[in-house]
Every structure is written in structure tokens, then in C-alpha cells.
Amino acid sequence: MKRFSFDLPTCLSLVTVLGLLLAATGIWGPAGGHALLKWSGVTLVFLAGGVPTAWSALSSLYRQRILDIDLLMITAAVAAAVVGAAFEGAVLLTLFSVSTTLEHRALGRARRAVEALMALRPETASRKGADGAVVEIPASELVVGDVVILRPGARVPADGVIAHGRGGVDEANITGESMPVSKEPGQQVFEATINLDGVLEVVVSRTVADSTIARMIRLVTEAQEARAPSERFSAWFGQRYTVAVIVGAALAFIIFFLLGRDWEQALYRAATLLVTASPCAIVISAPAAILSALSAAARGGVLFKGGGAIETLAAVKTFAFDKTGTLTTGRATVNQIVASDGDEDGFLSLLAGVEAHSEHHIAAAILRETAARGLTGVAVTDVSAHPSAGILGRDSLGQVWAGNARMVSAMGATIDNPALTQLEEEARTVVYLGRGPKVLGAVTVADEARATSAPALQALRDSGVRKIVMLTGDRRPVALRIGGELGIAPEDIRAGMLPKDKVDAIGELARDGTVAFVGDGVNDAAALARADVGIAMGAAGSDVALQAADVALLSENMRKLAEAHHLARRTVSIIRQNFIFAIGAMLVLVTGGLFFNLPLPLAVIGHEGGTVLVVLNGLRLLSDRIRTPDPR
Incomplete structure (x- = not known):
């Protein structure tokens, strides 16, 4: 059971409750009550509930020139005391104090997502020295290049790359995925994830200060501080409306007095109006939902860069997707090798030497095939990249290049080998290798659609998304094969696109409404930035993804995208519900205060109760399904 913490606001609220009970006993106690008890209780309430509220209100007025809601409450309480309704003023201050404390404690549940992330971080690490000795040190002392030993059950102390060993790693803390991920040498592991089996040697690639968890903490903190449009509106409205309420209450006092009420009755009605017209519930409507949604998403492996990203994602009706590494696994395999001179091993070694300088998924497939054959890549230097085309470099014999048909054209080469020409007809990606204007051969590489892509796209369609588009730099036959598996219409598939073409395509789609672009965050930074909402797929450990995107899916599970869209729409719906309820309740209370002699205690209960309900x-969003691990 969680221990209840007694901070200063909580203690003051408890004192006001005690004071109110004391005052009530003095009024309605045995033998007709006791005046000393009544006034002792009322004084206690005004000291514990009124003085801090007045100090806060006057500080805001003096330092920031802001008239806040605290000023309305303290003014109403003082007015009640002046007209002889001190007990009603005590009721107001008590309920206001208690409701404010409940709001802070409730919203604190949302903010504690950051604390939960911090609690996951291991304090120590087993570092392996140059002499092979393993020493236990504080994780904060690890530096890039250190080798740490992970035994079964150990948490990863810092982001790194596996040097030796294989095993399953539980990444649920980072990605929200319930199933362990098999890891092998060369693959990344992230801080705070759990090594389930096997002994792993990991080379630290980021210090604790720059780790994935550290960046998640920074992003969640920044997101909770960044205001969404609805939050900015409620704050703007609250400031100006507070002034209007004070002016309105003053006018009401004058009007009631002129209509024949004595000054005490007129002031009592004006105090009631101050309470009923206070916009507490309206001001808190958006932040309560936004903070809860941000926290739920973070625990589910999705990072929103602020409430604005949530509200924009909810409005998206068109989704554009990159193909490789987004809709597909990105773990391609080499299917066929055609070497013009018949020497497949020599051809593959040279191709691997060129592709070793690329971080693309296709390059990784070629390097894996080379390693599987026991070959090593040829040394290639002076390498330069040609985006969406290929790579150019030099070996011991001169200039060498690798890439797609666009690269072939750029190098002035021609494809006159029938075996190579036939490869273009297949629904697979073709990578050519050449020297100057001569093509030395080619390989075909195939990538498969993610198992989660089809159900995720269907979930988006079911939620009302009108258009799903694929934008890829790959050849059209390859794009059609993947698109067909995922149910994307041929007319919504655009192939052979350069990075600039993707940006232009998103601009074109944006003319019909809000557009989200989903990419891997490395090659698609410009498109992510151009879209109304940029969504980076599998962004854990990727600096480019976290910087360029508005939303980061830390896992590679496409279902998280559909869940994030559902959460965004649900958040906007709850904000709308809160605004409607808050405004409606306020209108009812104001009407009662103006025309039906609504008692001040009842006005207080209606006002504070409505705020807490909002x-x-x-807070219902804290239990959204995005936090539920996928039982795949």
C-alpha cells in the first residue's frame, strides 16, 4: 500500500477541515453550541486557508500583474465575514483548500511518470577492466568505450552495443513491449532494460547523462511544461475572465443595493457571484487531460513533444508512411547475386567495402550476407553519399560506386547484361556495383512487411483516417508488393522518391487537411519536419528521430501508432467534455446566484465539486490502453 505524504498544502488543508469541524461544533453542538469554539474554528480556517491563499494571490498580482482565481476566493471569503457570514466564508476557504490540494495530488500522479522512469535506472555497473577484472562501480562513472558485464537478471546500466554474447532482453520499460527481444553482437541495448538470460559484454555508447532514459526524462518534462493550444486558451481565458468576474461582482453589489437590498445582503450576493462565476474548472480542464495523456503515453513507449502534438495528431485524417524500416522490418536479406565476371565472393567483398560506410537497412543486409560467407570487405576510402541514389568511394584500383538505377544513370553507366536487366523486373530492391561507367554486377535484397503493420493500418482506417499513402525511394514493383500486403491502394503508392519529393508530396497532401508522416527518423528528417505531425518509428536510441519528430514511437510495433492516435482523439474528446461541463455548471451556478438566492455554502460545494470532477x-487517461503491454 502506498504511503500518503503529508506535504505543507495537505497539512494546511487538514487544519482547515479541523477548524471547520470545530466551528460547526460551536454552532450546533450540545446545549446550543459555544461561541468560543465557533470563533476559534473560524479563526483557524481563515489563518490556515486564507492567509496562504491571500499571500499567493497578492504575490501574483504584485510580481506578475496577474489577477488569479485565488484572489476571487479570498475576496469572497472576506466579504462573507464582513457581512456576518464568517462561517460561510470558512466553508468556502476549507473546500477551496481541500479541492486545490486534491487537484495537485491528482495531477501529481501524472507528473510521477518522470519519477517512475528515474526509478528504473540501476545505480551500479560491473565494469570490465583491461586486465579482465570485473569491478562494481557507480553507473554514473561509466564513460563511452567502457565494457560492462551483464549477468542474467541485471539491468543495463547505460546505452551500449553488445560485443559478445546472445540472449533475450526485456525492453518493456523503454518500448512498452511485453515480449523479450533477442539480441546478438552488434545490436543496441538501452539503459534500464533487463538482461533475461546469457552473459553479455556491452560496450558503452552513451553516458548515463545522455542515455535513452535521460532523454526520455527530458522530453517528458519538456512536454509537460509545453502548453497545448487548448491549455493556452484556458489560461488566456482565465486571466481575462477573472477581471470580468471582479468587475461583474462589483456591479452586482451596486445593482442589488439599488434594488432595495441592504448593503450586507448586497455584499453577500456579490460574494456568492464571485464563487459561482469563478473559472477554476475551465482553467484546469485541458491541463488535467493533457498531463495524464502525456504520462500514459510515456509509460506505453510513446513520447509526445507537448500537448500541441496530441491535439494535432487527433485531427489527422491523412497518414503518409515511409516504407523501409517503417512499414517493413528493415531487416532485409540478400536473395540473389549477379557478378558480371562470375566471381560472387570477390564481387560481394567489394560491395561490402562500399556499403560498410552506410547506415541504411540494405547496407546492413549486404554486410550480414558477407559475414555469413566468411568474407571481409575491401578497404574503400574517400566515401561520399548521394541521398536516395548510392555511395561513391575509392579502392586500390580507383573509383567505385554502389547504388540504385539513379546512381547508375548519374555515373553514366548502362545495363547491357541480360541477367542484370531481368533483376529490374522482380519485386525486390536492386543494388548495383560499378567502377566508373562500367557495371560490375548487382544484388537483390528483399524486405518484409512488419507483422504489426497491417492490423495497425486497419485500426487507423477504422478510427476514421481517410487516406493512407506510402512514400518510398524504392522501385515501384517493390513498393506495390509491400503495399498490396498491407491493403494500400496502388494509386496511393508513390515510388522512386527523393527526400525533396517526399517533402513536396506531404505539402500536396496537406492542402486537403492535417497530415502525419511516419518515418524512421534518419533518412526522413525533412519530411518529418514538414508534416503537421512528424512521427519517428523505432526511435529509441536515435538522436535524429527524437529531434526531428513531434511524436516518437520507441518500439518498432506499429500498433503503438494506432494506440497513440486513439489516445490523442480520446484526450481531445475529454478536454471537450470538461469544457462543456465546466461552462454548463458555471452558468447554472451563476443563474442561481443572480436570480434564485443561491446560498453561499451550496455555491461553494457546486464550484469546488465541479472542479474536482473535471x-x-x-485522470481517466492514465489507464488508457496504450499502457497495456501487447500480448503477442
Whole structure:
């Protein structure tokens, strides 16, 4: 059971409750009550609930020139005391103090997502020295290049790359995925994930200060501080409306007095109006929902860069997707090798030497095939990349290049080998290798659609998304094969695109409404930035993805995208519910205060109760399904 913490606001609220009970006993206690008890209780409430509220209100007024809601409450309480309704003023201050404390504690549940992330971080690490000795040190002392030993059950102390060993790693803390991920040498592991079996040697690639967890903490913190449009509106409205309420209450006092009420009755009605017209519930409507959604998403492996990204994603009706590494696994395999001179091993070694300088998924497939054959890549220097075309470099014999048909054309080469020409007809990616204007051969590489892509796209369609488009630099036959498996219409598939073409395509789609682009965050940074909402897929450990995107899916599970879209739409719906309820409740209370002699205690209960209900409605998002691990 969680221990209840007694901070200063909580203690003051408890004192106001005690004071109110004391005052009530003095009024309605045995033998007709006791005046000393009544006034002792009322004084206690005004000291514990009124003085801190007044100090906060006057500080805001003096330092920031802001008239906040605290000023309305303290003014109403003082007015009640002046007209002889001190007990009603005590009721107001008590309920305001208690409701404010409940709001802070409730919203604190949302903010504790950051604390939960920090609690996952291991404090120590087993570092392996140059002499092979393993020493236990604080994780904060690890530096890039250190080798740490991970035994079964150990948490990863810092981001790194596996040097030796194989095993399953539980990444649920980072990605929200319930199933362990098999890891082997050369693959990344992230801080705070758990090594389930086997002994792993990991080379630290990021210090604790720059790790994935550290960046998640920074992003969640920044996101909770960044205001969404609805939050900015409620704050703007609250400031100006507070002034209007004070002016309105003053006018109401004058009007009631002129209509024949004595000054005490007129002031009492004006105090009631101050309470009923206070916009507490309206101001808290958006933050309660936004903070809860941000926290739920973070625990589910999705990072929103602020409430604005949530509200924009909810409005998206067109999704554009990169293909490789986004809709597909990105773990391609080499299917066929055609070497013009018949020497497949020599051809593959030279191709691997060129592709070793690329971080593309296709390059990784070629390097894996080379390693599987026991070959090593040829040394290639002076390498330069040609985006969406290929790579150019030099070996001991001169200039050498590798790439797609666009690269072939750029190098002035021609494909006159029938075996190579036939490869173009297959629904696979073709990578050519050449020297100057001569093509030395080619390989075909195939990538498969993610198992989660088809159900995720269907979930988006079911939620009302009108258009799903694939934008890829690959050849059209390859794009059609993957698109057909995922149910994407041929007319919505655009192939052979350069990075600039993707940006232009998103601009064209944006003319019909809000557009989201989903990419791997490395090759698609410009498109991510151009879209109304940029969504980086599998962004854990990727600096480019976290910087360029508005939303980062830390896992490679496409279902998380559909869940993030569902959460965004649900958040906007709850904000709308809160606004409607808050405004409706305020209108009812104001009407009662103006025309039906609504008692001040009842006005206080209606006002504070409505505020708490709005907060609780927003907190429902903390249990959204995005936090539920996928039982695949």
C-alpha cells in the first residue's frame, strides 16, 4: 500500500477541515453550541486557508500583474465575514483548500511518470577492466568505450552495443513491449532494460547523462511544461475572465443595493457571484487531460513533444508512411547475386567495402550476407553519399560506386547484361556495383512487411483516417508488393522518391487537411519536419528521430501508432467534455446566484465539486490502453 505524504498544502488543508469541524461544533453542538469554539474554528480556517491563499494571490498580482482565481476566493471569503457570514466564508476557504490540494495530488500522479522512469535506472555497473577484472562501480562513472558485464537478471546500466554474447532482453520499460527481444553482437541495448538470460559484454555508447532514459526524462518534462493550444486558451481565458468576474461582482453589489437590498445582503450576493462565476474548472480542464495523456503515453513507449502534438495528431485524417524500416522490418536479406565476371565472393567483398560506410537497412543486409560467407570487405576510402541514389568511394584500383538505377544513370553507366536487366523486373530492391561507367554486377535484397503493420493500418482506417499513402525511394514493383500486403491502394503508392519529393508530396497532401508522416527518423528528417505531425518509428536510441519528430514511437510495433492516435482523439474528446461541463455548471451556478438566492455554502460545494470532477475525468487517461503491454 502506498504511503500518503503529508506535504505543507495537505497539512494546511487538514487544519482547515479541523477548524471547520470545530466551528460547526460551536454552532450546533450540545446545549446550543459555544461561541468560543465557533470563533476559534473560524479563526483557524481563515489563518490556515486564507492567509496562504491571500499571500499567493497578492504575490501574483504584485510580481506578475496577474489577477488569479485565488484572489476571487479570498475576496469572497472576506466579504462573507464582513457581512456576518464568517462561517460561510470558512466553508468556502476549507473546500477551496481541500479541492486545490486534491487537484495537485491528482495531477501529481501524472507528473510521477518522470519519477517512475528515474526509478528504473540501476545505480551500479560491473565494469570490465583491461586486465579482465570485473569491478562494481557507480553507473554514473561509466564513460563511452567502457565494457560492462551483464549477468542474467541485471539491468543495463547505460546505452551500449553488445560485443559478445546472445540472449533475450526485456525492453518493456523503454518500448512498452511485453515480449523479450533477442539480441546478438552488434545490436543496441538501452539503459534500464533487463538482461533475461546469457552473459553479455556491452560496450558503452552513451553516458548515463545522455542515455535513452535521460532523454526520455527530458522530453517528458519538456512536454509537460509545453502548453497545448487548448491549455493556452484556458489560461488566456482565465486571466481575462477573472477581471470580468471582479468587475461583474462589483456591479452586482451596486445593482442589488439599488434594488432595495441592504448593503450586507448586497455584499453577500456579490460574494456568492464571485464563487459561482469563478473559472477554476475551465482553467484546469485541458491541463488535467493533457498531463495524464502525456504520462500514459510515456509509460506505453510513446513520447509526445507537448500537448500541441496530441491535439494535432487527433485531427489527422491523412497518414503518409515511409516504407523501409517503417512499414517493413528493415531487416532485409540478400536473395540473389549477379557478378558480371562470375566471381560472387570477390564481387560481394567489394560491395561490402562500399556499403560498410552506410547506415541504411540494405547496407546492413549486404554486410550480414558477407559475414555469413566468411568474407571481409575491401578497404574503400574517400566515401561520399548521394541521398536516395548510392555511395561513391575509392579502392586500390580507383573509383567505385554502389547504388540504385539513379546512381547508375548519374555515373553514366548502362545495363547491357541480360541477367542484370531481368533483376529490374522482380519485386525486390536492386543494388548495383560499378567502377566508373562500367557495371560490375548487382544484388537483390528483399524486405518484409512488419507483422504489426497491417492490423495497425486497419485500426487507423477504422478510427476514421481517410487516406493512407506510402512514400518510398524504392522501385515501384517493390513498393506495390509491400503495399498490396498491407491493403494500400496502388494509386496511393508513390515510388522512386527523393527526400525533396517526399517533402513536396506531404505539402500536396496537406492542402486537403492535417497530415502525419511516419518515418524512421534518419533518412526522413525533412519530411518529418514538414508534416503537421512528424512521427519517428523505432526511435529509441536515435538522436535524429527524437529531434526531428513531434511524436516518437520507441518500439518498432506499429500498433503503438494506432494506440497513440486513439489516445490523442480520446484526450481531445475529454478536454471537450470538461469544457462543456465546466461552462454548463458555471452558468447554472451563476443563474442561481443572480436570480434564485443561491446560498453561499451550496455555491461553494457546486464550484469546488465541479472542479474536482473535471480533474478526475482527465485522470481517466492514465489507464488508457496504450499502457497495456501487447500480448503477442
